[in-house]
Amino acid sequence: MELQTLIYLVVGATFLVYIAIAILTRATSTGEFYVAGKGIHPFANGMATAADWMSAASFISMAGLIAFIGYDASAYLMGWTGGYVLLALLLAPYLRKFGKFTVPEFIGDRFYSRTARIVAVICLIIASVTYVIGQMKGVGVAFSRFLEVDFEMGVLIGMCIVFVYAVLGGMKGITYTQIAQYVILIFAYTVPAVFISMQLTGVALPQLGLGAELQTTSGETVYLLDKLDATLADLGFAQFTEHKGSTINLFLLTLSLMIGTAGLPHVIIRFFTVPNVKAARSSAGWALVFIAILYTTAPAVGGMSMFNLLKTMQPVQTEQNTSISSTSTSQLPPAALDYEQRPDWFKTWEATGLLAVDDKNNDGQIQYYNENNPEMQAKAQIYGWAGNELVKVDRDIMVLANPEIAKLPNWVIALVAAGGIAAALSTAAGLLLAISSAISHDLLKGTFMPNITEKAELNAGRLAMIGAIVVAGYLGMNPPGFAAQVVALAFGLAASSIFPALMMGIFSRRVNKQGAIVGMLAGLLSTLIYIFCFKGFFFIPGTEIFADNADEWLLGISPEAFGAVGAFINFTLAFVISYLGRAPEADIQQMIEGIRTPD
Template structure:
């Protein structure tokens, strides 16, 4: 059986499974659509949360970032996992105890203000739409290669599948579909990692293989990788850029990812689906276990993929000649068809040269070799998907990886779109426009909102502002600057009032949005030089992906100052805050 047919069968089987689950778990009420009837088992919810959490950025793009960025990109691992711990400890149990359906509903009730609720809806939609662009980018990448269709066609197919199971099933359908998607994606991620770790190190456990010996060279794998990348003018893989701007950005970016993670609405609402507060804690624990299976493997996948990619181009070692373009492997030809990998013969010798042509220290070596510039362009989003082909693994492994990449993107996209549609139908339509809407009418509006959100996300996915993980990082910054501070102050401060909360959210969101747009060059202000993502066009050298931490500090600061200069919240609101934090039966506090 040829590879295309095998891919089609495996991906088609997983899609049929998702659609079958959606039909079985069809939501028949608003409670089932928004919170799966609050009857999901903690282990099931932990697995669904892990799938919701491990997006296309985690599955497709994170290992690619690690492969090309080395130690410097460990911020993604630290920020995303650390942020989940913050979410599990500081937010999830308290929000579940409050007993509402959506994040804006909590903010509206806690800050006793319809305005606060609407501002929270705006923050949620901005962050979630930015995040879902990254998922749609991942869907397009996977489809364009493995089903041999145009990127845009892949987006439309993925959107249609999400439309079916998310619109039909709501949170109930999405939850059980995400359990299946987790099983698919973790299988797809670990099987090739085990094979490649065995090939390169003889160790079947990739995290241990990363620190083992490289079998062909007989020296530690990371030492071998450091040698081959520096021989091509790239920065040492395991080295940290010690410049002040780099250290500042790494700290701020990690912090931004952490608090952005804790403020992501599509993950928070997963904890509304369990029966009890204690189940929310158990769900968080199980989700950490399921997430760890992938996150402990990702660094090994990135390092080994980078080494395999280089040895493909320089099979005799980097000191020898690179391969002839006409003799390039089939996997290179396959990915060239997608436009995500390209070759330009700059010196006309018919060979593929891949090196750091911006390295001043390597310029003399390149000139001596007759090289006129690096000739290979590799989109980092392809690395995990191409990894089995690079390592020449069996066709069934390649097909499973295709299904896994799509599962990761679709599971998170569904969660994000559900968060958006719930906010629109429950917080805008029922909470503001038509409070007397019937349950049937609210359920219909939720499904229509979901359909519109899918359409908008697909349109935005056709022209993403960056590769998957970079776009997702911007979404984390927006969530960090707007939603997380409001939730933290809502739970742990009785003094912050509605005026302060609204002012803080708007200040954090607007500052972060404006900075990102200026820094990325997405609009022009006469007399400025902020056209691109570079140190010269930034505040104190802070990159756009790290600015969310500053936006969060502004949010906290503005909210506290405004609250201190205005009236205290009503006593019943202060009692409400106290009751959220105190366990049931302790003193006079009661759970809500």
């Protein structure tokens, strides 16, 4: 069957499944809308949690990061998985025992303050909206390629799909939809990885294939990583296995992603959907198992996708064309491609605008190398190259393009299309629910309109979700970076504001409401200001102060890593102010002991 037809059929079938589940599991009460009636089985909740957490950043963008950054991208692997361990051990069981609907509700009750609850809502909305921008970016990338529409139209289509099943189903519908999405995305991620590992190394497990010997026609013994390192070095780039950035930034980025993961409201809320504390612990364990399948595969997908990209760009001898300057393969960099003979996958991604070339010296060849490397600059002057001509390779295309580059069967490419879209939609739905519940349950019901009816609260939640979809869609069309980079900013915001408040709320009887409020605001604002300096105000182009210049970073700390510094500010101010002021009342301290004490 022709590829595009197959993609339409597979992706269309998954959409029908999502919409059918939303209709069949439509939420009819606030309990079902917010926490699925607290009746989800731990195994099912673990699978839904994995899908909720493994977003477009995990499926689409993380392997692209690994492909282009290599070793330093391990911060994303360690941070996101390590953070989930923190969440499972330190937060999830205690918050489930508290037994309410939302994270701001816990903060408001624990710190005996409506102001604290409102501040928590603000922190939640800012972090969640930033996070959902990355998901919409992923949706746009996937749709723009596989449905052959432009990026903006892809985002609009994704908004419509999320609207149907998230607004109708609430948490109940989202949970069962995410179970289906997990099955789709994990097959879509691992199946092509197995195919490509077998192609390159003959090893079926990608985790082992990354460190295995390449299958070569010459019979020489060469390891995949050694060959990849050598090719990148020939192009003037840092080697794949080389540590490139500062150690302190790598450490702080890992820490920021870890505590940001543990502070994400849309993941925490999933543990409110199970019947009891024991089920919360069990579902956390199952989620770790399901998450590990993708995260142990990601390094292989990133390394092999970069290897295949470079292999596609290898110089080939072509007949001289009198209309252009003749260039022998000896005068080409290690990665060069005859423009007229570029493969079909290359042409397809060019049409999306996410891959672009510029034949600067009009020789009919696409030269790919590091034009900022002095050695490559010298070669460019000798051979007449005018600069790197592969002027744009969006990192978010690597996973989606990899099966096409490797010439895998059409059904595998269609499966990857469905998986990439499922990953982005699953997390977007969870984030939108967290935003809508914060607005309808914490602001309206819990603060400004306590006498609102359950039906009115439910409708307010749906309206809030519609508004969040519109805002997220607009910002997703104008993102401040690739999906994983945007998501890292969201994790930093959660790390600096929500995580410290939850940790102190559970494990410290001494922290009072004044300390918690000042800590959250200081952590959030310090991180926002730092991001503003390099990313701009609400991601409006031209409003950044330092334009993401690494030389201007404070102590070499990137905006994505600053969340750990914001968390330190939060903890410090909260403890200092609390110990200078009055301790919480006895009933609050008793409540804290009750949360921590096993039944």
